Amino acid sequence: MLLQSVHHVAIICSDYLRSKTFYTDVLGLEVIREVYREERDSWKLDLALGNQYIIELFSFPDPPARVSHPEAAGLRHLAFAVADIAAAVAVLQEKGVITEPIRIDPHTQQRFTFFADPDGLPLELYEVNSRL
Structure with a gap:
């Protein structure tokens, strides 16, 4: 396998509008594409930093909480x-x-x-x- 680079990071948020505002207005990432997927009651927002596609921001109804402490197993x-x-x-x-x-x-x-x-x-x- 010959990896070239990291393509993107996917993030599931609990409050889509709050997270969209944070990643665009606070961090300054640019919206590439925003799609509402009616069959999943889910938003998908593709974001870029400079000219590089970097984050997929997803919303899903009632996503389960995840441990986020920096020393927890996982990302x-x-x-x-x-x-x-x-x-x-x-x-x-x-x-x-x-x-x-x-x-x-x-x-x-x-x-x-x-x-x-x-x-x-x-x-x-x-x-x-x-x-x-």
Whole structure:
């Protein structure tokens, strides 16, 4: 198998409009396509970051809760690269998003922090090419 790249990440949300607003208005992802699937009573929203398709946001009636703590088994978190983590954190905080303190990865010396989407999915900001 010759993998080329990650194509997308699929996220099931509990409140479609709240999550759509978070991923588009707060994080700034762009809507590629939005489809209501009547037979499933489900929305599917395809989102891009820059010119790269990245997230499928789904809604389903009454989805079961999932453990979201970053140390639980399964997907740990979704990380977004940023050039200036302090500026990115400031934008999130201006929009009411609570972030953890910025930390430094002891192996790469890069700065990072965590925050959560409306359903508690752990998200990370990871500063690339920082000079500390």
